[in-house]
Amino acid sequence: MKPSPLTYHAPATVADAVGLLAEHGDDAKVLGGGQSLLPLMNLRLAAPGHLVDATRIDGLGAIERRDGWFELGAAVRQAQAEDDAALAAACPLLAAAFPHIAHREIRNAGTVCGSIAHGDAAAELPAVALALDAELVVHGPRGVRTVGADGFFRSFLETDLEPDELLAAVRLPVAPPGTGAAFHELARRHGDFALAGAGAQLTVRDGVVAEARVACIGVAATAVRARAAERSLTGARADAATIAEAARAAAAELEPPEDLHASAAFRRHAAETLMRRALHDAAARAESNGEEAS
Amino acid sequence: MKITLTVNGSRRELEVDDRRLLADVLREELGLTGTKVGCAHGVCGSCTVHVDGRAVRSCLTLAVQADGRAVRTVEDLAAPDGTLHPLQQAFSEEHALQCGFCTPGFLMTALPAADAGVPLDEERARELVSGNLCRCTGYDGIVGAVVRASAICAGAAPAADAEAQR
Numbered sequence: 001m002k003p004s005p006l007t008y009h010a011p012a013t014v015a016d017a018v019g020l021l022a023e024h025g026d027d028a029k030v031l032g033g034g035q036s037l038l039p040l041m042n043l044r045l046a047a048p049g050h051l052v053d054a055t056r057i058d059g060l061g062a063i064e065r066r067d068g069w070f071e072l073g074a075a076v077r078q079a080q081a082e083d084d085a086a087l088a089a090a091c092p093l094l095a096a097a098f099p100h101i102a103h104r105e106i107r108n109a110g111t112v113c114g115s116i117a118h119g120d121a122a123a124e125l126p127a128v129a130l131a132l133d134a135e136l137v138v139h140g141p142r143g144v145r146t147v148g149a150d151g152f153f154r155s156f157l158e159t160d161l162e163p164d165e166l167l168a169a170v171r172l173p174v175a176p177p178g179t180g181a182a183f184h185e186l187a188r189r190h191g192d193f194a195l196a197g198a199g200a201q202l203t204v205r206d207g208v209v210a211e212a213r214v215a216c217i218g219v220a221a222t223a224v225r226a227r228a229a230e231r232s233l234t235g236a237r238a239d240a241a242t243i244a245e246a247a248r249a250a251a252a253e254l255e256p257p258e259d260l261h262a263s264a265a266f267r268r269h270a271a272e273t274l275m276r277r278a279l280h281d282a283a284a285r286a287e288s289n290g291e292e293a294s
Numbered sequence: 295m296k297i298t299l300t301v302n303g304s305r306r307e308l309e310v311d312d313r314r315l316l317a318d319v320l321r322e323e324l325g326l327t328g329t330k331v332g333c334a335h336g337v338c339g340s341c342t343v344h345v346d347g348r349a350v351r352s353c354l355t356l357a358v359q360a361d362g363r364a365v366r367t368v369e370d371l372a373a374p375d376g377t378l379h380p381l382q383q384a385f386s387e388e389h390a391l392q393c394g395f396c397t398p399g400f401l402m403t404a405l406p407a408a409d410a411g412v413p414l415d416e417e418r419a420r421e422l423v424s425g426n427l428c429r430c431t432g433y434d435g436i437v438g439a440v441v442r443a444s445a446i447c448a449g450a451a452p453a454a455d456a457e458a459q460r
């Protein structure tokens with residue numbers, strides 16, 4: 001139950017970090033807070049020879065608003081983002097997701113970018129990134145590139161990142177007035193990985209859904225965007241019947257995995273129920289936020 | 295790697311293997327065996343310590359990650375004369391432990407909330423310690439102790455009958 005031998009690197013610049021990743025290739029891993037990587041290393045399911053700590057890189061520890069975006073650097077801890085009131089107001093789906101992520105002691109160490117780069121199918125932050133069309137700022141030996149979240153998550157624990165690339169920041173769009181969000185999960189115990197979960201962020205104008213963003217977790221090899229639900233809600237009133245139909249349509253498109261914890265049918269049923277609840281709560285919050293804004 | 299930690303207020307310079315977990319360095323290099331290692335993969339909470347004032351799992355932290363930071367362990371809770379922290383006193387009075395293995399983790403998890411001086415209700419106390427496992431108590435005593443300690447720290451309840459019991 002101890003990590004295998006390794007060399008720890010604490011680069012001060014992104015260029016140094018990328019240089020280390022390029023030098024050590026597959027034998028190196030980026031270390032955020034270590035809350036996903038260290039368990040794997042303690043259990044010897046992962047044995048990287050080199051760890052490149054992203055949390056000591058200068059300039060990546062800030063949460064900054066730039067135009068219509070909030071940018072969170074790779075060193076930003078989840079608890080730091082959770083406690084940021086301006087960020088919570090601008091990205092309500094992110095704020096709604098945090099209480100579901102493990103426990104506060106894990107969020108005190110774990111980073112936002114680390115969870116996204118890890119890409120666990122049952123984790124909340126990849127779903128938030130996907131639903132919000134986050135932009136991911138990736139640095140590598142070939143330069144800087146920006147990847148949309150919809151092309152980032154490939155398969156189980158597999159992302160668009162190359163072994164020599166660093167997810168340096170995530171950009172989340174600032175929600176317009178009249179936006180509300182909610183995240184609902186089914187887990188065996190509070191803080192466990194979800195058997196299924198759903199997050200929804202709705203923007204309501206004049207009683208009609210102007211923008212719907214919905215994603216599910218635990219029901220595929222990656223977090224999935226519930227496009228069918230978004231389509232049936234956009235332009236409609238978010239009443240109980242419309243929400244029920246949206247959740248039903250999106251759940252029908254899911255092909256969840258089956259394991260000893262839950263059958264595929266159970267996960268699909270749970271996803272539908274959780275989407276319905278999340279949409280209902282998001283719509284209620286959107287309306288009350290809209291009233292405050294007007 | 296050579297690291298510097300401030301442990302319970304004392305500056306410590308150590309040469310540690312990069313792969314060493316903070317929990318193991320605290321226990322084995324520094325002799326602070328109050329911190330326990332239960333599951334060693336972040337599930338049980340027994341190894342919870344504070345790094346720069348925040349409760350974290352010391353089994354999911356490499357000692358080198360804590361280089362330059364302040365670490366606080368359960369050994370720092372009682373006063374030098376042995377007077378227990380109100381949270382420890384409440385654990386004793388509420389029978390919140392039996393074997394005691396998980397207790398340091400529960401104390402360090404609940405400490406920031408208790409020290410914040412805001413009284414917690416039972417539901418909030420349960421949520422607060424939901425990341426820690428106890429196999430003896432069934433949790434009721436622990437939740438009761440956290441509620442009581444938070445009330446005492448908030449000045450909302452007298453410091454029980456601690457003096458009378460001595």
